[in-house]
Amino acid sequence: MHEMSVAQNILEIVREHVSAEEEYKIKTIRLKIGELAGIVPDSLLFCFDAVKNGSSLHNASLDVEYVSITAQCKHCGKTSPLDYGVFFCPACSNADITLLTGNELNIVEIELDD
């Protein structure tokens, strides 16, 4: 539901990393979005298109790498993938786990046309 403000945040952060003339050259913004980040990728793409329109970043598009959930069990030590909404170790059923991936909502890099 908050993909619009996330799209605006992405534009702001990208602008902090390039000069005004480079903004027009940005082709791709690479993101990592975890399954637990509460972001619907399609909705984010839609919102990003809306906020970039008419701006200096209108040539940019998002390239999203979706990150699945993994956790390490504090009991048996195993690292395993988790299904969404299941927060216990699939190997030993212990719920005392540390999430390793799945919370990401990161801008990784941007690609510019020369």
Added chain:
Amino acid sequence: MSVITIERKVLAKNDEIAGLNRELFRKNNIFAFNLVSSPGSGKTSILERTLEYFNGKVKVAVIEGDVQTDLDAQRIAKYNVPAVQIVTRGGCHLDAPLINDALKNIDLKSIQLLIIENVGNLVCPANYDLGETLKIVVASTTEGDDKPLKYPEMFRNASVLIINKIDLLPYVNCNIETLKHNALRINPRLIIFETSCATNAGITDWCDWIVKQIPPR
């Protein structure tokens, strides 16, 4: 083609201001909690019972978040505590900058407890750190016993679960043991309170627990 590495969290700005808020709470010895739930589970009623119980003995301020209207702040104002209303006008959650602005209207030196009532929504508020000491999630018996399974992130990120409207248990399709089991399956560290704002059941236990969380001056 050239590549610029950024490696930044999209919510970094929010998290940075959340850090400032947290530092303000620490410096002023304030216990601040972020009260979250779906709409209508009784957040404001729990607040009212809590303020009645404290009856001025604990110095409280309240930040009310709503999509529209200041109806909740009006309810809280009756208890003679400072209340700041944030109207998000469609926004589905409170964020750290909104809280930082609201804090400018509260005399932090004069309070021990800050209660932030978030927008009724079990999805988005889970992802926004406000700088609070901890998140407290309310689930009412009228919502059934499967909410923790449907909204796992919120129950995972909360430290406390209040099961509200327990007076209605005989009339609704909710098994409280199943609800607790589901919640603890998602988050085994949850502290659980059972309350009714109609009968005041559980309010004493809940309020006594709050008092223990307030840092000494």
